[in-house]
Amino acid sequence: MSRAGRIARRGFLIGSVAVAGGVAFGAWRYTRPLPDPFAGTDAGALNPYVLIDADGVTLVAPRADKGQGARWLQAALIAEELDIDPATARIIPGPVSAAYYNRALIADFMPFAPTDTGWLAETARGAADIPARLLSWQMTGGSSSTADGFDKLREAGAVARETLKQAAATRHGLSRADLNTADGAVILPDGTRIPYADLAVEAARLEPVTDIVLRDRSQWRWLGQPMQRADVVAKSTGTQVYGIDLVLPEMLHATVRMAPWGGTVARLDPVAAEGMPGVLRVLPITGGVAVLARDTWSAMRAAAALDVAFTTPDTAGDQDAIWAALEATHDAGAIDTRRRDDGDVDAAIAPGDFAAEYRVPFLAHAPLEPMNATVLVTDDACTIWAGTQVPDFAVARAAALTGLPQTAIRLENQMIGGSFGRRLEIDFIAQAVEIAMAVPGRPVKLTWSREEDFAHDQPRPAQIARVRGRVTADGVQALDLTVASPSVIASWFGRVSSAPPGGDVSITTGAWDQPFAIPHFRVTGLRAPETVPVSSWRSVGASSNGFFFGTALDEMFATAGIDPMEGLLRLCDHAPSRAVLEAVRDLSGWTGRAGGQGRGRGVAFCLSFGVPCAQVVEVEDTPQGIRLTQAFAVADVGIVLDPVNAEAQLSGGMLFGLGHAMNCELTYRGHAPDQTNFHAYEGMRMHQTPAVQVRLLENGPLRGLGEPGVPPAAAALGNAIFAATGQRLRQMPFSRAVRFA
Template identity: 35%
Template sequence: MLKRRTFLLGGVGVAGALVIGWSALPPRQRLVASEPMPVRPGEAALNGYVKIAADNTVTVMMCRTEMGQGVHTGLAMLVAEELDANWADIRVANAPLDDIYNNIENVAGDLPFRPDDDSVFKEAIVWLTRKLARDFGTQMTGGSSTINDLWQPMREAGACARAMLIAAAAERWGVKAADCRIEKGVVLHDAGHKAAFGQLAIEAARQPLPRKPVLKDPGTFQLIGKPLTRIEAASKLDGSAIFGIDVVPEGLLYASIAMCPTLGGAVAHFDGSAAASLPGVHKVFAVGAYNGGTGGVAVIAENMFIAMKALDVLKIDWHDGPTKGLTNADIEKRLKQALDESDGHAWYSHGDVDNALRRAAHTLKAEYRVPYLAHAPLEPVNCTAQVNDGKATVWAATQVPAVARMHVARLLGISTESVDLQQQMPGGAFGRRLEVDYIVQAVAIAREAQGRPVQTLWTRQQDMRHDFYRPACVSRFQAGLDAQGQLIAWRNTSVSQSIVAKWLARNYRIPDLGINFDKTVSEGSFDQPYEMPNVWIGQRVIDLPMPVGFWRSVGHSHQAFFIESFIDELAALARKDPVAFRASLLTKHPRHLAVLQKVADMSGWKVSAVWSDKGVKHARGVALHEAFGSVVAQVVDISLQKDGTVKVEHVYCAIDCGLPVNPNLIRQQVEGAIVFGLSAAFKEEITLDDGAVVESLYSAFDVVRMDECPDISVEIMPSKAHPQGVGESAVPPVAPAVANALYALTGTRDYALPLKTKLYAGGATCSS
């Protein structure tokens, strides 16, 4: 008989051998889904991304959410380029849920490595992570990873379809495939044979999928690199685009909900008799807190107006949530106490910082902070659902459809196959649709509607006050310069809540083990290119009851403000020009240096960044930051108005995002990111009163308006490198560039966001 020890050791050995064997295998394919692609009469699916119809239209399946960033256009361009399709024949449709659509690069991008790290260890971990994400990851949109992740598989999908169409044509005509070619959706042969895609699609679908499709040389691209118009633009202009809020299935009812004012709270007792007696009201009932959300009382009615008015006559007693009693002062105090207690986890260290600080000719200390921020997309949270006969149909605008479907199935006690999740376009997201609380809540409400579909729509106030917020953060710096003004020591520690730990706990039920680090809120601090001989960068994670989530550019959104502001302070201490000081720290980073020099040239940067024009004082500020694989530099021109407000006159931006797939989309995203960043820099802050969020409307959590918007100039650096993120990368440098310009203008440094200075509304317009 085997002893238990022998059995266990043998089992561990076998498991280890299996893991090693699995890791040595090549990555799984990403072109053929586990289930056949649904097709309509006359259509043929050539792989998991491409369908061709008899009328020659090519449908490209989209496994990422179009949130206004233009990814459906960019992805369609990748397929159309390799397919040599006629762009006018391209259509897009939402892909089903399948592992081939899992977002691999978003997971790999969250690994805690610096871009400079070229170690074998990093290479091995990234390899294994990509393999795991292919099999065990999820289909999601986030982290500015869409083009980065699908650059290869989408091009391969187009190239495979192209080869299969040519093979079908060659077989039909009895010629060699090598003698056939495709031009704008037509297969041609020099003998005079020609056939449109639609004529060959059925035969092409019978051809074997090429194992190693030949991709085009970038020098031959006809579509990639061109500023094509967004593929969904016309539908948004004529109103035919369907957003989550536009879903109107037959027999639709509407629901509104009153949620506990303190986040995470629940209903203790309620009297819904007055609401239930109103004409048009179907049902009034308590709803629990789902996936980190807050409980409340829901009203289902014939229309949304009736449902919302019924909430006004409800009488509710609450079980307060865990934020009860919490204020912003309490949060700031706890954040600072955490920094006093410990430096935390070291993300990056090099040299001997303490010794370098002792021998420094000049030293500088600073502390910065940023507040909680709401996502506040234009379209408030909503979801439509129907529960009937052991099945559910869910119409949702979500960034994580697979996670949403899993939790709907869990709530209803049915299989995931019994949940039909139909993806809709969101009217903005910025990370809010990475949560599924509102989807599960909507399904729980629809379950009470006796088989009829119900649209649950939050008001703007509820959307603002029941968010998963960008964490508040405090960061401390200490640095030293030598007698020549060279940076010789850098110490930095920041503290905030963990987003990843809480997100995994509420969405995957992975216990929060109190780990004292989270790369996503520290990113932007330890992974920047500045060359320092002695450096220590760390992080503290503390537990606070505020619900936190991923906000556009995540940790970069605040770490860039901290770092680029402190770099400017050091330049002033060294009595050096801010651009020249940064350049001196980038001698081994030609890519970053080129972007910095480009924005300096664009803006006409001079050694003196302050000047007077017709009696009005002007100043410039600069910031450089790498995020999501892209390098962005910005120069902001500001002026001081007679009423004491500041006018942002012009924002210059240079971006290196790898090969520019569609310059039009890149410019649009950069311009939007700059306005987004200016809004956070000047106007936005979430505050707490006794544990309840105060801000409820845009009037209190405002955005930059047209009459406040500066002129914006964008330059896209030429590149042949792998495309990188764009949607979030231009947000981080905005706030520090403005703060640095304000310091140059006034001699006073802002150490917290939002900036104390008010933004002047002067009638400027936004232009490229």
């Protein structure tokens, strides 16, 4: 049997598996059969990813689509080996099932830098399937969807194809080796075409054929080519259906007013709100109050008019106190994580050498689609319609709330109108379940107001970094970076499950793991007390560490009179990363940081989620303010599966990072953010958007691209502003210090 066949059987087929060495991890659990997500149904399942019936082919894409095109790419991976045009298939997210566990996400949790290809690191990554299968997280995050699905989804398509061929061979007394497939049909030696739908019943009765060989890249028809995603037309014409668009018979509507994080309802007088037109009930729920009404507008008007008071949490509720808590964390110096400690930093750095402090603010996720979920609760079942990145966690919470077994909870994952990490939370789903329990038999759609969305987001944490270093004409000799931050991992896990023990490496991700040969190099994470619940924001720790690290290096290069592009290339000791830097140098036509006549260029690099990414930003200092004129980005994703979408992801991530660096922050007063809507939280405007050129390289391992475009952007922009104006920006948003045209 080929290696692909063995992976196919282990990776997704429902059955027992024997794994050498598995005893140490509890082989009896690892090797037990995964549950069949379509058991007891007439779905026509050939495996958990391919369903075929009289109506055609349905492909299961279990990773959530929140605008990044994940649903389409997952379908294309299956379709390539199944030998169908993905546009001809129905694509569904599938049920919540352990069969859809995310292996790549667990592999990225291993305590090794992406550039570490040593025996121990590679062995640990290879064994990641064991804990991944045991945990069975069906999570979408960490830019892992492409890496996780690349092999298993193609294998699913290939197994289904070969099983259909076997069904045709059995029917006609032929050898499977003599048959071919094309465009959704098995082709007999005499040219007779048998549509897959005609073979589905027979194929479903067969033991899946797993002695498969995946097609060579030269044979791909869809992958690697510019693809027209099926959802683009719907999104461009306003016909895409998101969770917020769902309409069910006899549906009621709800919204919420929530206490500040850590607070409770101190006083509630529902009489006035309940007397308003269309309002049915005012319900106390965990941490706040819900209004149930006949329509969303009536619910929101009543919620705004509620006579309610909340208790005050005992955490720091004002921005000055939050900054003070981070400063105190630095002063205390208690180490949470330290994964990089090369040479002797303390001996190498002398008094008077480079020192700087950098700050990043809280940042809201602020997706365009506000939080919403629709739930129907009956005596023996609960159905949830919501867009979520963690469907298994959502089901577990619904079961705990309703007292029903998890098998009685059904979640229909919806297309998501933006997330940036916000849909890793399940607070809005839990609220919808609570409200629906009060009106059993009637579906209830919960919709948050935009103001509630801002007030009760779990933002990217505010952080302070302190950097010391030594630089000579020969380059950076020593660098000591220390970051104080609340723990995203402890905060998020504490809400959805239980916080794990140990340090939080996300505090220093995007800094400790950079491919630079600095002789004396130390990166330390300090855990600050949680003042506001925090969560993963697009590119997580790398979003801030890319700024800290990229700006500090640029400052040190400037101090020593070193061209920053040359300085980065001199330090870089990782071939794929060096190729990325060389490519962005060539793409941008780099001739130095100073452009003359008030123009300047900045360069920054960050390796995040296994993807080396380098960016150059050019700015012009005009009488109206700083204007971004050009931007260039290069990244190495290993294999470009969809050039159109990959370019969009890279340029979109860069612009996302630039816009937030320019203008965005959450500042807290009285335990609530001052920014309550987009009028006070502006990203980049259309007239501020520079022309962006991107290039994609294929030298490293296959990786995803949803997040790696974000981390270098802020540093590249700040470095460009310095080159144009001589003003060094060490705190975001930059609009605090400069004006943008």
